[in-house]
Amino acid sequence: MPLKRLSQLAVPVGIVMIIVMLVVPLPAVVLDLLIAFNISGALLVLLVAMFVNRPLDFAGFPAVVLVMTLFRLALNVSATRLVLLDGYAGKVIETFGHFVVGGSLIVGLIVFAILLVIQFVVITNGAGRVAEVGARFALDAMPGKQMAIDADLNSGLITEDEARARRAEVHAEADFYGSMDGASKFVKGDAIAAVIITLVNLIGGFAVGVAQQGMSFGEAIETYSLLSVGDGLVSQIPALLLSVATGLIVTRSVGKSDMGSDIIRQLGANRMPLRVAGFAALGLCLIPGMPKLPFVLAGGVLLLFSARLPKDEDVAAEAAADVPSTALATPDTPELLAEQIQVDPLGLELSADLIDLVDPSSGGDLLDRVKSLRRKIATDLGIVAPPVRTRDNLQLPSRTYAIMLFGVEVARGEAPPGTVLAIGDYLGSLPGVPTQEPVFGLEAKWIPAELRSQAELSGATVVDRASVITTHLAEVITAHAARLLGREDVRMLTDVVKRTHPVVVDELTPAQLSLGEVQRVLQSLLAEGVSIRDLVRIFEALSLRAARTKELDPLVEAARMALGPAIVAPYLVDKALHVITLDPQLEQRILESLRPSEHGHAIALDPDTSQALLTNLAQMAADVENRNIRPVLVCAPQIRAAVHRLVSPMAPRLAVLSYQELTGADQIRSEGVVGAEPRLVHA
Known part of the structure; x- marks a missing residue:
């Protein structure tokens, strides 16, 4: 059979055999063999846990703990069956009962109790707590890590394949620590089961020996107590090894090499602690009555080890010689400082409770929408918008997002979790928080997400939170496209x-x-x-x-x-263009008042005329827009740019076109004429 096929079948077949062991009696010889495999397997798992560089390198450890625990309990059941039926459970258990504990019941029980205390109270409880905290931290940090990955992807620092691999690693880490939290419960339950099984063996053995085998009370105690304690020790030694392995895995931080190498390297990183510890051990020899040889040996070994370490200056020089480029990575090099002070052209900051919008596991698709938005901006405006650096900001108020432009906040909005934005005129009957739509300033209300269908039936337009943020971001990019x-x-x-x-x-x-x-x-x-x-x-x-x-x-x-036809196209309604024009006398006065400036010509009208023009124009544009028509202001090409600079602060949404740009309209409908005097002259 091929090795790959054999490895696929080994674990399923082994689990089935373990289940069979719980029911089918085993001969003593077979039990000895399986106990040897159990102890050797637990030792192997412990060593593998010590030699991995990071916990995820042994991602199958929780499943191994479960299988090994089940295997050990099956051995307990088989051994109990042999002890109670035959008064003999193989050479391994008998040897542990006589040789390891010296044939003494009291010694055996004390050793067994000590092993249980070490495993249950110290190692298992500590490992379980670390696993629980690790799982909680891994899950809490998961959205932030995913957001960092997506931000690096959007900024071009990593490729799609690298981002996919890093996302998979984040999910695997969360799954691993969650599984370890459960695996630690198996280990704790195994320790409790060992106590109960040993007590059952002791009491059951006494009953069987006295009632069925006709043994005297002392003979039953001598026979079954040693076998029960031997069985408990045989079970607890591999259980202790697995508990230690569990503790090592959950407390293992990511390192460059295996645990032993990391610990030795870190303990020997500095000569001074070794010297102080060595002299302190030698100083203990001065205490009257204290044996000298053990402390002399311990202190001498520490001092010898510290003497063989290189000096700190030599280590620094060697590191500088081996890695000459590390000078570029020091915090105060001009290159790194220049890189750190770079300002992101576009940024989106989210408060802590909005992280679910960028967490795919919670259904968040904001980052995908932002990437799609960049493609839409490129199609609509013809520019490639810079990547949007998305990050969390703990200083933002809850349910708030902020849009940054070159490191400066230019817009802010809210997106309460668990809600959708309903836009319409008849929202009074719906519960929620009144607000304004951030782009067009329309009356709106944040309502519970479960009322979405009810709001749509009432005629409201319902928008989810990610769409609100994306639309707001698109408006900001469009409004500041020139700066970008x-x-x-x-x-x-x-x-x-x-x-x-x-x-x-x-x-x-x-x-x-x-x-x-x-x-x-x-x-x-x-x-x-x-x-x-x-x-x-x-x-x-x-x-x-x-x-x-x-x-x-x-x-x-x-x-x-x-670009005339392309400029006119967005303002056409049924191929007709609705225009507001300037009175010819006013156009002439504007033309005569043009003055050159650094940013183009400016209009130098007297303040009263300028104010009348702007007021009348704003009133006329508002009247036309109230009829659901979007008008444009049309004037001579010589003054068009200057008129736009004058009008845009008061009416930023009013487009200013020249007569020569109207070639794309089939019909031109006049909506009014702004005269030279402070009054409106309607067509």
């Missing part, structure tokens, strides 16, 4: 265009415009919500206009003119 477009991003986008249209790129940059000037144009387009996906058309338009001027506003208007 860096010089390296422009270089990357230019290289992508150059692969398919090399002539367009070579003609534009660096011959006519520098990369920084192209970046300013693209940032201006993004600041007004214009997608820059069609870089080929943008670069072609810039090439033509850059031959005459390099001013920002004319370059932006040239690019917008090339």
Whole structure:
């Protein structure tokens, strides 16, 4: 039979045989053989536990403990059967009863009791407590570890395969410590069972010997007590070995090598403790009546060991010679400090009670949605949004999240656990916490998740917490897309265009415009919500206009003119564009008041006219929006950029277009005209 097939069948067949042992009597010779295997197997498990580098390297240990415990109990049952029936349970138990305890019942019982105290009170209880705490800590740290893995994946520090392997290791660690918590209960139960089985053997043996075998009381005590104690010792020695192995596994921290090597290396890491301990042992010899030889030997060994260790200076020099690059990893090197002070362009911070949103085991899919959001942003705006570094922030209030931009908080919202967001006008009958939808400011309410169907039946729009956060994040990215477009991003986008249209790129940059000037144009387009996906058309338009001027506003208007149909498309309703226009006299006054500035032309109207224009425009736009129509403001291309700078602080959602950009609309419907005086002139 192949070795692989044999290994697959060995454990199932062995468990079945153990179950059979509980029912079928065993000959004494077979019992001796199985007891030898039991002791040897327990010793093997102990040694393997000592030589692993980390607990997960022996992930099958909880199952091994269960099988070994069941095997040992089966041996107890078989030995009890032989002791009570025949008064003989094999040479191994007889030898333990006579040789190990000296043939004395009192000595045997005392040794047996001491072994039980060591196993049950000290080792088993301690191992069980460590396993319980380890399982709790592993489960509590699991969401944070998964979030760190996903954050590293989103930032490109690790690959998908590495992230998958690290996630599997996190799950395996949690499962291992949870299993160890249960395995420690098996060991504790085994210790209790050993006491009961020994008492049953003693009492049952006396009864059988006196009542059935016709033995005298003293002869029954001598025969069955030694066999019972021998059986208990034979069982408790491997049980003690397994208990020690359990304690070693659950207290084993991750190291670079096996436990023995780690302990010796750490004990010998410093010469001074060894010297102090050696001189202290020699000092004990000065106590009157104290034997000198043991302490002289102990102190001498410690001093000899400390003398053979290298000096601390030699260790440091050797480490520096062996690893010359470690200087780069010291905390105060400029390279590492420069790396640590890097600011993440985008960040999402979650309070402690929102960790379930990023925990796949709890159904959290926020990180997957954020990755999908980056793809959507690339499709809509034409930019590659930087990775969103997601982390927990214990300083945030409960149920709160914060969106960071270059290390500064730009938005904050709430996502109470166990709730969904209901948006609508008829939410009074639903229990929950009133709030406002974070993007559009709509009236909403956080309601219990189990009332979702009821809210939908009442006509409300129901959104889960992850969707609320993702939508909020998308709005922040769109609103700050211009700031997120860096010089390296422009270089990357230019290289992508150059692969398919090399002539367009070579003609534009660096011959006519520098990369920084192209970046300013693209940032201006993004600041007004214009997608820059069609870089080929943008670069072609810039090439033509850059031959005459390099001013920002004319370059932006040239690019917008090339993108006219794409700019108009989001505002079309049934192929019709609803526009608000400026009175011709007001346009002329604005044109005459234009003044150049570092960021383009600015409008220098008198304050009363400017305030009247903004007030009337805001009122007219609000009236149109109340009819579920999204209007746009249209003006001459020469003043369009300046008008947008004037209007955007008061009406950030009002798009400002030029007449030359209206080529994509089949119909143009006028919604009103803003006059030169502080009044509204309706069409």
